[in-house]
Amino acid sequence: MEKQYRAVIRQKIVDSIATSPPPLTHRDVWLPQVRGKATAVIGMRRAGKTSLLWQILRERLASGTPREGLLYFSFEDERLAGLQASDLDLLVETYYALYPDWRDQRRAVFFLDEIQLVAGWELFARRLLDSENIELFLSGSSARLLSREVATSMRGRAMEAVVLPFSFRESLRHQGVEPTGNVTQLPKAVRSMLAKHLLTYLHEGGFPEAQGLDVRNRVELLKGYVDLVLLRDVIERHAVAQPLALRWMVRQLLGNAGSLFSINKFHADMKSQGINVGKDTLYSYLDHLEDAFLVRAVNLASDSEARRRVHPRKIYPIDTGLIPIFDRSGKANLGHALETLVLHELDRRGAELGYVRMVDGFEVDFLARYPDGHSELIQVCTHLDAPETAHREIRALQHAASDYPDAQQLLLVLERPALLDLPHDISLITAQEWLLMA
Incomplete structure (x- = not known):
């Protein structure tokens, strides 16, 4: 089973790095900026959490981070059904096998979407923050990634970014009629x-x-x-x-x-x-x-x-x-x-x-x-x-x-x-x- 997971994870990493960020309406979501903390992107279903992850990825890319240092990885994949917390190391090891120059020498950014589908993900996330030079964004269904649960399970190692449906300004921007000026x-x-x-x-x-x-x-x-x-x-x-x-x-x-x-x-x-x-x-x-x-x-x-x-x-x-x-x-x-x-x-x-x-x-x-x-x-x-x-x-x-x-x-x-x-x-x-x- 590990061999099967390894092949799927490798392919998903390769495909993700080759994917350009999709064009999306910019969201005005406040993001915490505290080094050493994961950012938990939370909110109601369909409010735009995954879109925000791609927006952050696109902004990091525009600011000069090479594409191979920005990994978006979704665990919502039937090929990963049954994945255990002990298997999550495959993600890290496979990524660094593909991009060894990034290990310890450079700070990669991981966007792990729907990670709550893997039981015990919290221990993996904490260890990732402690042992690797990685900036970590977590998101997923609010059923298993609620604000109070993140605060408990991550033991103070995560801060929240709350995604709501479009604000009035964002809805205008989405329609191309956002006003400028005073x-x-x-x-x-x-x-x-x-x-x-x-x-x-x-x-x-x-x-x-x-x-x-x-x-x-x-x-x-x-x-x-x-x-x-x-x-x-x-x-x-x-x-x-x-x-x-x-x-x-x-x-x-x-x-x-x-x-x-x-x-x-x-x-x-x-x-x-x-x-x-x-x-x-x-x-x-x-x-x-x-x-x-x-x-x-x-x-x-x-x-x-x-x-x-x-x-x-x-x-x-x-x-x-x-x-x-x-x-x-x-x-x-x-x-x-x-x-x-x-x-x-x-x-x-x-x-x-x-x-x-x-x-x-x-x-x-x-x-x-x-x-x-x-x-x-x-x-x-x-x-x-x-x-x-x-x-x-x-x-x-x-x-x-x-x-x-x-x-x-x-x-x-x-x-x-x-x-x-x-x-x-x-x-x-x-x-x-x-x-x-x-």
């Missing part, structure tokens, strides 16, 4: 074009394969993504005993983006439907869905762990394109989609997030704390033309600012209102400008 000084025609694209993005989302599809094909594609995540990354992986309760939870979460989600209330709803499932089980299901990157949970912003625990979390889907598929209200729900889009953009910018709820009932969508120390209170709203809406959103920010006086107050809207008297300490900006500023 986004606040664009011509009126360009601003109108961007506004139209933003409305389309809010409805269709950013999954790369879904771009440009008609409604029926897009819906079926995205439904398939959700079903695959549920089956492979949750039900099979965690031996879910109550798949019906899990699917009810998914429909509830994806169809009510940005809503507060209470396990206690959902447990009561399940009980009323005759579904007997424990609260602890439901908490586990929610954790599994977040681990699989299908949803993103936001806690109450509070320095008190007790307060965070007793308050429900706000739940958002990984992509705005999932909202109209699971929302049965029949409404456009642009506000929910815009809030979801802002959340993921804040994640891309590295912000630590929470939502603010005051004792008087006022609520602000996000308190964002950035790595450089500054913070923002962000309220998201589609339109402010109605005086009562503007008054409510402004008062919420002002009340929250009393608890967070150092935070910049920001009001994000789809369209700038014709007339609005804003307090001097609140900044209003259109969503399309804010999304394109980074």
